[in-house]
Amino acid sequence: MKTKIIAHRGGAAVKPENTLAAFKNAVELGADGVEFDVQLTKDGEVVVIHDEFINRTMTGEGLVKDHTLAELRQLSAGEFFDSEFKDEKIPTLAEVLELVQDLEVINIELKNFLPYPELEAKVLNLVDQFGIRDQVIISSFNHYSLQKLKKMQPEIKTGALMASKMINPADYAFKRGFDALHLHFLTADQEVVDKSHFMGMQLNVYTVNFPESVEELLAKGVDMIMTDDVEMALELRDKSLN
Ligand code: G3P
Ligand code: CA
Numbered sequence: 001m002k003t004k005i006i007a008h009r010g011g012a013a014v015k016p017e018n019t020l021a022a023f024k025n026a027v028e029l030g031a032d033g034v035e036f037d038v039q040l041t042k043d044g045e046v047v048v049i050h051d052e053f054i055n056r057t058m059t060g061e062g063l064v065k066d067h068t069l070a071e072l073r074q075l076s077a078g079e080f081f082d083s084e085f086k087d088e089k090i091p092t093l094a095e096v097l098e099l100v101q102d103l104e105v106i107n108i109e110l111k112n113f114l115p116y117p118e119l120e121a122k123v124l125n126l127v128d129q130f131g132i133r134d135q136v137i138i139s140s141f142n143h144y145s146l147q148k149l150k151k152m153q154p155e156i157k158t159g160a161l162m163a164s165k166m167i168n169p170a171d172y173a174f175k176r177g178f179d180a181l182h183l184h185f186l187t188a189d190q191e192v193v194d195k196s197h198f199m200g201m202q203l204n205v206y207t208v209n210f211p212e213s214v215e216e217l218l219a220k221g222v223d224m225i226m227t228d229d230v231e232m233a234l235e236l237r238d239k240s241l242n
Contacts, residue, residue, distance in 0.1 A: 005224075010023045040064070
């Protein structure tokens with residue numbers, strides 16, 4: 001089994017996270033896939049950004065949901081990383097999908113602890129517009145949202161994000177019909193990897209930036225490694241295949 005290397009937030013170690021510059025770079029580096037976060041603007045556009053508050057990664061303040069797309073587009077989404085990227089704007093989901101649509105894996109994380117009532121439907125519509133249902137896996141820490149997705153479209157793959165070391169996470173996810181566990185890498189022991197596979201689910205891990213951890217997780221046979229440092233992880237993965 002070949003573990004897939006996924007550019008977390010597009011590969012946040014080398015480019016400003018969740019920007020078109022990052023996704024372009026991930027494609028050029030040969031990542032197997034990308035992971036990114038989506039939310040809704042005030043006028044209902046699906047945009048790609050991690051935090052609910054814009055101030056860490058953008059040149060403004062307040063919540064994503066309180067700004068229209070046009071307002072957010074006035075701001076820089078790359079300057080926080082380096083002045084070289086000052087012209088990067090917050091991308092829409094459609095713009096990102098346009099760039100990454102040929103990748104093997106497109107992991108869309110719904111960042112929806114805040115209520116975004118139509119986010120699931122809007123994301124599913126865009127996925128179908130691009131014809132990429134087979135490559136997409138939708139993950140979320142909001143498992144109600146994953147259940148909603150499964151009801152709307154049973155074939156869509158879902159990954160249950162978990163941050164703590166849970167008791168029996170594979171049973172939990174299987175019972176709810178999810179397709180994958182998305183675990184913090186420090187909680188992914190051999191038992192949970194094997195049990196997930198036995199139950200027909202993927203075991204994917206985030207966010208793995210230490211080479212020694214990448215090697216350990218490759219040895220455990222996880223399905224996807226999400227990393228900010230795609231070059232490092234690809235090199236180790238490819239070495240492990242020889
Ligand atoms: O989807 C895996 C990982 O991205 C979850 O954590 O905070 O980086 O979105 P976070
Ligand atoms: Ca994420």
